[in-house]
Each structure stands twice: as structure tokens, then as C-alpha cells.
Amino acid sequence: xxxxxxxxxxxxxxxxxxxxxxxxxxxxxxxxxxxxxxxxxxxxxxxxxxxxxxxxxxxxxxxxxxxxxxxxxxxxxxxxxxxxxxxxxxxxxxxxxxxxxxxxxxxxxxxxxxxxxxxxxxxxxxxxxxxxxxxxxxxxxxxxxxxxxxxxxxxxxxxxxxxxxxxxxxxxxxxxxxxxxxxxxxxxxxxxxxxxxxxxxxxxxxxxxxxxxxxxxxxxxxxxxxxxxxxxxxxxxxxxxxxxxxxxxxxxxxxxxxxxxxxxxxxxxxxxxxxxxxxxxxxxxxxxxxxxxxxxxxxxxxxxxxxxxxxxxxxxxxxxxxxxxxxxxxxxxxxxxxxxxxxxxxxxxxxxxxxxxxxxxxxxxxxxxxxxxxxxxxxxxxxxxxxxxxxxxxxxxxxxxxxxxxxxxxxxxxxxxxxxxxxxxxxxxxxxxxxxxxxxxxxxxxxxxxxxxxxxxxxxxxxxxxxxxx
Amino acid sequence: xxxxxxxxxxxxxxxxxxxxxxxxxxxxxxxxxxxxxxxxxxxxxxxxxxxxxxxxxxxxxxxxxxxxxxxxxxxxxxxxxxxxxxxxxxxxxxxxxxxxxxxxxxxxxxxxxxxxxxxxxxxxxxxxxxxxxxxxxxxxxxxxxxxxxxxxxxxxxxxxxxxx
Numbered sequence: 341x342x343x344x345x346x347x348x349x350x351x352x353x354x355x356x357x358x359x360x361x362x363x364x365x366x367x368x369x370x371x372x373x374x375x376x377x378x379x380x381x382x383x384x385x386x387x388x389x390x391x392x393x394x395x396x397x398x399x400x401x402x403x404x405x406x407x408x409x410x411x412x413x414x415x416x417x418x419x420x421x422x423x424x425x426x427x428x429x430x431x432x433x434x435x436x437x438x439x440x441x442x443x444x445x446x447x448x449x450x451x452x453x454x455x456x457x458x459x460x461x462x463x464x465x466x467x468x469x470x471x472x473x474x475x476x477x478x479x480x481x482x483x484x485x486x487x488x489x490x491x492x493x494x495x496x497x498x499x500x501x502x503x504x505x506x507x508x509x510x511x512x513x514x515x516x517x518x519x520x521x522x523x524x525x526x527x528x529x530x531x532x533x534x535x536x537x538x539x540x541x542x543x544x545x546x547x548x549x550x551x552x553x554x555x556x557x558x559x560x561x562x563x564x565x566x567x568x569x570x571x572x573x574x575x576x577x578x579x580x581x582x583x584x585x586x587x588x589x590x591x592x593x594x595x596x597x598x599x600x601x602x603x604x605x606x607x608x609x610x611x612x613x614x615x616x617x618x619x620x621x622x623x624x625x626x627x628x629x630x631x632x633x634x635x636x637x638x639x640x641x642x643x644x645x646x647x648x649x650x651x652x653x654x655x656x657x658x659x660x661x662x663x664x665x666x667x668x669x670x671x672x673x674x675x676x677x678x679x680x681x682x683x684x685x686x687x688x689x690x691x692x693x694x695x696x697x698x699x700x701x702x703x704x705x706x707x708x709x710x711x712x713x714x715x716x717x718x719x720x721x722x723x724x725x726x727x728x729x730x731x732x733x734x735x736x737x738x739x740x741x742x743x744x745x746x747x748x749x750x751x752x753x754x755x756x757x758x759x760x761x762x763x764x765x766x767x768x769x770x771x772x773x774x775x776x777x778x779x780x781x782x783x784x785x786x787x788x789x790x791x792x793x794x795x796x797x798x799x800x801x802x803x804x805x806x807x808x809x810x
Numbered sequence: 811x812x813x814x815x816x817x818x819x820x821x822x823x824x825x826x827x828x829x830x831x832x833x834x835x836x837x838x839x840x841x842x843x844x845x846x847x848x849x850x851x852x853x854x855x856x857x858x859x860x861x862x863x864x865x866x867x868x869x870x871x872x873x874x875x876x877x878x879x880x881x882x883x884x885x886x887x888x889x890x891x892x893x894x895x896x897x898x899x900x901x902x903x904x905x906x907x908x909x910x911x912x913x914x915x916x917x918x919x920x921x922x923x924x925x926x927x928x929x930x931x932x933x934x935x936x937x938x939x940x941x942x943x944x945x946x947x948x949x950x951x952x953x954x955x956x957x958x959x960x961x962x963x964x965x966x967x968x969x970x971x972x973x974x
Binding site for chain 2: 468476
């Protein structure tokens, strides 16, 4: 099954171009179907079952074999769910059939890249699939309209290149110090305390920090998210940035760094600075998408901070927060698309009282905001609790305090967003605003329901996660 | 040694020319020349795989793509050309000076390096490495090319639409 995660979307992109032009509207639904299958296989943990013997001839022909584990399943599940949401948003926000067709194609290419990131165990292959995802995403951003699009796309690709240079240099150093570039070879070099291996790891981490928009490498993210068309923002905020930067960090923390002190300390400091920096930057924003973008930076800081805590609990907490944030943030960007479609602006200073006119958008947005802020019993509360516990178990009390206090700042900027946009007296100038179309509400409602269900049923989910060894 | 140094000097000059010229076509030629010289350097240092990739992908394929894209752009007027050249020179003139100063400074540095470098494991020739050891990465490269082709479709269609 695992190899199919690369081959099916790849073959689909090629075959979609064989469709007659009048049938191209089906391209979006074909992509949706592929992502639905991917999400279902990940949720039901069916990769291993189909692996047995079925694909042996194909693997022999291709010459590579990939395998999934709990972490891979997590990213693949997020990719499936968020990708489906993005395609539904694209159906209602992109104007022409051709735009939607190209969007579906590029999403499938990015999905191959992300699935590759989920499964590889080799630093060079990881770099290659990160690049695949970056190139597809750059084109997705640049496909938007408006003068700011060029700036957003340019910043994204320029800083991606900087990250690539750091990662490639690091690979050279790994080859020189350990003779290999697999995650196991890197771990061997680090365990032997080879100075060049540690320099290589520091460079690779810096590259991933740029890709994951960790402070102080966060400069590109707000412009890219704001400039991107609505469905691209949903997809990017949900999985692309997380897969390219944060998931790779998760994999390295799990397979290579282990409990090594210098690596943990780097993750703790970068995570804490990113949480605080992102949260305070979010507090000062007046553009809906820009505030969500800075909030994303802050929340990704939580995931990195967790990796610096107790090894096993930290990875579980980071994985859970990864999932929660992917779901809630892509839902908030779907809410932003609904508001932009009705109002034609995302300036929160011009909004007010929209809760009365757009009750479903307001309700789902409140669920996602409160979950990200860490309020019980929503899913975000549990992942933040686990992050604090992971730090506490590792005796990192100061960093645990930072995690708790920054949650209050998160709550502050999300309450400010809710007040400015949805509460208060409805403004006359938005008297024509109505609830968004069903195509935009369905992804928001489904994602909000996942957040509520995971929060309420967390004890059961935790039992499955612990049993599955995620 | 003198030949190798000359090669490096020409490489740096070609890279500088690619950065500082105001014409897309000349910049592409400068980049192709720098890539070709870099692959010669790699060959001479025994990094065959890297040299082959540099020559085929960077000097070959990328140059073809860049020339194709440059041929689709509108040439600038003489006034635009002059204005661009002035602003470009104003912005990047320190670059060659910084490079030369850094090169001279580094040539006087003889810092002790206590790191023992091991040669990478490179058993097998280029074909073995590409087709038997790194198939997954080749698949990734095919994907990057596919994404690039889709990018041309998306961005140039948009350009044509904007021109209308």
C-alpha cells in the first residue's frame, strides 16, 4: 500500500491530462476521491494489511520499498482530510473549470511530495520530497491574483532556496562524517559525538526551521498565507508547512536525536521563542488571514517545544498537536474564505456583527479558535496538556510555564478576532452579507466536528494512540 | 595547480557575470558557463556523480528551460534597459569587491582544522548509483520536473489572460 501513496496521485496527474477538455470538471472530484481513500486507509490503519505480497512485483520493478508507521499515518491522515477540505473550498472560490483543474493537479503533486516526506528514512530523499512539495506550493501561491501574490510567492521560494542550501550543505557534512545519509547513519554520527555530524545536524535543523517558519526564520509565512488564494491557504496552513518543516523535525527527533541533550535544548529554545514571538505578532494584526498566519507560527512552536520534552510523551504530544492544529487552522482558513466571499475584504477593523448574518461560520470559527487556545473539552486542550506534561516530566519547568502563559495570549488574540468579526451590532454596510454557500460550510462543519469529537472522546483516542505506538 | 586556480577564477567571473548582467539571455549563458566549469572542477576532484548531475541538470536542462522562458518574455526598451542597468550596478557593485576581499583574506588564513574528513562511500559507478541505489530520488526529480511543467501552464496562461 505504501508505494501506492506515491504512485496513485502521480499516475492520476498524468492521466487527468488525457481527459477531454469538457470532462476536466471531474478532475477535482477524482483528486477528492484519491484523498478520501488516502485518509480512510490512514484512519483505519490499512497500509500494512495491503502491503503483504500484493505489491511485490511492482516494488521489484520500481526498485524502492517504502513503509509507514504511526507518524507517517498521522501526516497522511492530515493530508487526506485537509486536502479534501481545500478541494471543496476551491470548488466554490476558484472561478473557472480550468483553474480548478490545475489546482487539483498541483495538489496531487504536492500530496506525492508530502506522502514521500511521511515515509522516507533517508535525509537526501527527505530533502528531495520537501523540494517537490515546495515547488508545487510555490506555483499554487503564484497562481493567485493581485500585486501581493508575487511578493508572497517570491518570499516563499527565496527562503525555500536558503533552506535547501543549508540542507544540502548538511548532507555533504553527514557524508563526510558518517559515510551515509540515512537517519540511522546520522544517529550513529551523533551518538559518537562527531563534531562534524553535530554541525551537519545543526545546519539541517536550521533548514527545517526555515521551512517550518520558526522564529527568527518566519518572515515568509505571513505574506505567503495572505497572498495565496483561499484554497491554497487552507492546504498550506493545514499540511504543507507542517509536512515540510515540522514533520521532518518530528521524524528526526524520533529517529535520530533521541534524548541527546544539545538537540533537545535547541528544540526547546527555538520552540519557546517561536510560541511567544508568533503569539505577540498575531495579537497586533488586523487582517484575518494574517492573524491566522502568525497564530500558525506560534502553534508550530508548541509542536517543536514538545519535542524538547520527555522523549516518548513529547512525540505523542507533538503528533497530537500537529493533527489538532492541522484540522483547526485549515478550518479557520475555510472560514476566512467564506467571509472574504461575502464581504470582499479580510480587514477585521471593517467587520462587526457578522455572527448574526453568518451563524454557522461564526460557530465553527469559535470551536476552532477555542480549541487552538487550549480550552477544555476541545481537542486542543488535550494536546496542550500533554505538551505541558512532557515538559514537566523532563523537568523543564520554565518552558512548561511559557507554554501555559502563551496559551493566554492565544486566547486573547482569538477572542479579539471573534469580537471584531462576529460580535456586536451588525454593520449596515454588510446588510447584504449572507451565510456562505454549502460548499464552503461543509468542510468547516466537518472539521469542527472532528475537533469536538476528538476532544470529547479523547480518552478512547489516547488508548488507540498509545496502543498503536504513535 | 595554476590551471585549477585559473578554472576557479573563470568560474567566479562567469557567476558574477550571470548575477550582474541585465539581460536574461546573457545571465542564462553565464549560469550555464559557471555550471559547466563547476562540473569540470568536480570531475577533477573525483566527484563523478556530482559532476554528471551538475552538467546534465544545471548546465543542460535548466539552461534549456531558462532560455525557453526568456524567449517568451517581452524585450525591454532601451530606456528601461539603461535605467535597470544603473539601478542594478548601484545595488550590486560591492559584490565582486566583497568576493575578492574574502578570497584574499581566506588565502592568508591557515587555521588548524582538527576534523578528520572521511571520503563518502561511493562504490559503484554513476549508473549503479542512479538506477540501483537512488531510484526514489530519481522519482522525486521527475516529480519536480512535472511540477515545473504545470507551473509553466499555470503561470503563462495567467500571463496571457492578463495581457488580454
